[in-house]
Amino acid sequence: MDDVTGAQLIAESLKAQKVEYMFGIVGVPIIEVAMAAQAEGIKYVGMRNEQAACYAASATGYLTGRPGACLVVSGPGLIHALGGMANANENCWPVIVIGGSADRNQETAGAFQEFPQVEASRLYSKFSARPSCLEAIPSVIEKAVRTSIYGRPGACYVDIAGDMVNASVKRSEVRVLPCCPSPPVSLADNSAITEAVSILKAAKRPLVIIGKGAAYGRAENALKEFVEMSGLPFLPTPMGKGVLPDDHPNCVAAARSRALLQADVVLLLGARLNWMLHFGLPPRFNPDVKILQVDLCAEEMGNNVSPAVALLGDINAIVTQLLQGVHKDGWKYPSNTEWWSTLKDKIAANAKISKALALQTTMPMNYYTVFHHVSQLLPHDCIIVSEGANTMDIGRTMLNNYLPRHRLDAGTFGTMGVGLGFAIAAAAVEKSGNKNQRIICVEGDSAFGFSGMEVETMCRYNLPVVIIVVNNNGIYSGVDPETWKEMEKMGDLTTIAPPVTLLPEARYDEVMTAFGGRGFLVRTVEELRSALQQSLSDWERPSLINVLIDPSSDRKQQEFPWLTRSNL
Numbered sequence: 001m002d003d004v005t006g007a008q009l010i011a012e013s014l015k016a017q018k019v020e021y022m023f024g025i026v027g028v029p030i031i032e033v034a035m036a037a038q039a040e041g042i043k044y045v046g047m048r049n050e051q052a053a054c055y056a057a058s059a060t061g062y063l064t065g066r067p068g069a070c071l072v073v074s075g076p077g078l079i080h081a082l083g084g085m086a087n088a089n090e091n092c093w094p095v096i097v098i099g100g101s102a103d104r105n106q107e108t109a110g111a112f113q114e115f116p117q118v119e120a121s122r123l124y125s126k127f128s129a130r131p132s133c134l135e136a137i138p139s140v141i142e143k144a145v146r147t148s149i150y151g152r153p154g155a156c157y158v159d160i161a162g163d164m165v166n167a168s169v170k171r172s173e174v175r176v177l178p179c180c181p182s183p184p185v186s187l188a189d190n191s192a193i194t195e196a197v198s199i200l201k202a203a204k205r206p207l208v209i210i211g212k213g214a215a216y217g218r219a220e221n222a223l224k225e226f227v228e229m230s231g232l233p234f235l236p237t238p239m240g241k242g243v244l245p246d247d248h249p250n251c252v253a254a255a256r257s258r259a260l261l262q263a264d265v266v267l268l269l270g271a272r273l274n275w276m277l278h279f280g281l282p283p284r285f286n287p288d289v290k291i292l293q294v295d296l297c298a299e300e301m302g303n304n305v306s307p308a309v310a311l312l313g314d315i316n317a318i319v320t321q322l323l324q325g326v327h328k329d330g331w332k333y334p335s336n337t338e339w340w341s342t343l344k345d346k347i348a349a350n351a352k353i354s355k356a357l358a359l360q361t362t363m364p365m366n367y368y369t370v371f372h373h374v375s376q377l378l379p380h381d382c383i384i385v386s387e388g389a390n391t392m393d394i395g396r397t398m399l400n401n402y403l404p405r406h407r408l409d410a411g412t413f414g415t416m417g418v419g420l421g422f423a424i425a426a427a428a429v430e431k432s433g434n435k436n437q438r439i440i441c442v443e444g445d446s447a448f449g450f451s452g453m454e455v456e457t458m459c460r461y462n463l464p465v466v467i468i469v470v471n472n473n474g475i476y477s478g479v480d481p482e483t484w485k486e487m488e489k490m491g492d493l494t495t496i497a498p499p500v501t502l503l504p505e506a507r508y509d510e511v512m513t514a515f516g517g518r519g520f521l522v523r524t525v526e527e528l529r530s531a532l533q534q535s536l537s538d539w540e541r542p543s544l545i546n547v548l549i550d551p552s553s554d555r556k557q558q559e560f561p562w563l564t565r566s567n568l
């Protein structure tokens with residue numbers, strides 16, 4: 001009665017630190033940890049690959065502000081999770097990975113699945129440690145959870161020696177740690193706020209860029225007030241979409257290139273000047289652009305461009321400070337400027353081109369037609385998960401987000417394979433909030449393949465997920481079935497088939513029906529609309545809509561190849 005095992009201590013410590021979700025795959029030596037976690041009331045989702053489990057755990061961290069846990073076995077289990085840790089760290093999302101490892105008395109002896117796990121994790125995490133004894137488990141887990149959410153969020157690793165799982169210790173000898181509170185909130189320096197406000201007021205062509213840091217920092221209410229009071233145009237980054245609704249009158253996403261190129265002052269909110277924002281440099285930015293950089297991480301300040309003002313601290317607090325600065329004299333950026341007309345003209349011109357492509361009725365469908373009809377049918381409050389190259393890039397411009405933290409995608413690391421894990425995480429969070437909102441997972445056919453077997457996980461837990469596979473028979477593009485047959489006759493496919501090709505018209509829908517979900521194979525607009533309507537309205541089980549599109553369908557001509565790094 002007085003004794004407590006290592007497994008129990010891990011579970012109790014995670015629960016005490018308000019870790020609500022655990023994703024993983026069990027085996028020696030951590031099966032008891034999963035059972036103990038469940039007994040503590042932590043929701044345990046058994047996955048099919050640790051990579052997807054880690055993607056899922058990190059997405060719950062992003063969605064809830066508290067890290068999810070990823071539970072893995074030693075050696076290969078931990079190695080699979082490293083991809084998820086790296087992705088979480090690049091995205092600045094909190095996650096706790098708990099890895100079982102070899103028994104201590106077999107270390108260096110060639111133990112089963114022995115691997116230097118603490119060292120291996122170091123490059124993929126902010127913190128990597130092993131409790132030295134059972135008594136140290138609560139404090140190491142508290143530190144891992146705290147480190148994952150304090151400062152810039154990221155991945156933390158806790159290694160558990162296999163022999164510690166079943167070993168026990170007297171409860172009275174274990175120090176109980178209280179739950180670490182949410183990160184302390186810090187404000188930006190007042191003089192920096194004053195300077196930033198005066199630069200904003202003097203701007204001729206101002207632009208607000210909203211990053212996923214603003215979404216993670218729950219700055220949506222303050223930001224709405226700030227944007228509406230100041231009248232400034234804003235542009236979301238891919239996962240900054242939805243912090244303010246995409247159909248907000250101040251959103252200039254459809255004039256992205258123009259806005260970036262000509263802005264003279266950019267208020268950068270929780271976004272990094274990395275490849276996604278073209279480093280903040282020419283030829284994509286004005287060489288003299290003044291950056292007002294808002295970030296919670298001091299080390300981020302000045303990366304690639306030295307900011308005119310660095311506003312260090314909590315993004316929600318700083319937007320509130322800026323709001324007060326703007327509010328003081330009731331200043332508002334006028335709506336009749338040349339800048340606004342430039343942006344609005346560009347938005348109208350781009351809308352016209354997309355609309356023409358969307359309304360094409362040729363068969364097979366192109367990307368624009370697919371997304372046009374999907375966007376008409378999606379509920380405003382659904383969570384959109386997306387990955388792929390063309391599928392994600394075109395989908396991002398055509399599928400609107402209206403709510404914060406309702407878009408999850410390949411992210412800063414450009415990782416293919418995240419989609420199904422993210423969708424499972426979003427569904428788990430929605431389910432526990434009793435909202436049961438649909439998760440729409442828009443996948444390229446290649447992207448789907450990376451974690452396709454997680455469809456079984458979705459069916460096992462009956463998660464409210466609708467997967468749409470935009471199937472062009474390949475990576476970026478593919479060939480039609482007739483061409484494929486010709487190629488087969490010509491000789492060894494490994495020497496002939498273009499490396500981008502995948503099996504034409506592959507039946508991804510049957511992967512879903514294999515596990516009892518609903519599968520749809522669609523070629524026409526009518527079939528697409530009907531399948532999506534059925535999946536959304538009379539939903540009973542997860543569904544997968546396999547949309548066969550023109551394998552040579554491509555993007556409309558771009559002024560600049562935006563976000564096509566992954567495409568090159």
Ligand SMILES: Cc1ncc(C[n+]2csc(CCOP(=O)(O)OP(=O)(O)O)c2C)c(N)n1
Binds near residue numbers: 474
């Ligand atoms: C883990 C990983 N492996 C490989 C890539 C390279 N890559 C970028 S996009 C992509 C897939 C694009 O094809 P698909 O998902 O079918 O989308 P499409 O462009 O065809 O619509 C790949 C393999 C990557 N980004 N991540």
Ligand SMILES: *[C@@H]1O[C@H](CO)[C@@H](O)[C@H](O)[C@H]1NC(C)=O
Binds near residue numbers: 028029030163166
């Ligand atoms: C813990 O004990 C259980 C039950 O005796 C056993 O099945 C399991 O293998 C043990 N786990 C470890 C890691 O030793």
Ligand SMILES: [Mg+2]
Binds near residue numbers: 446475477
């Ligand atoms: Mg494809």
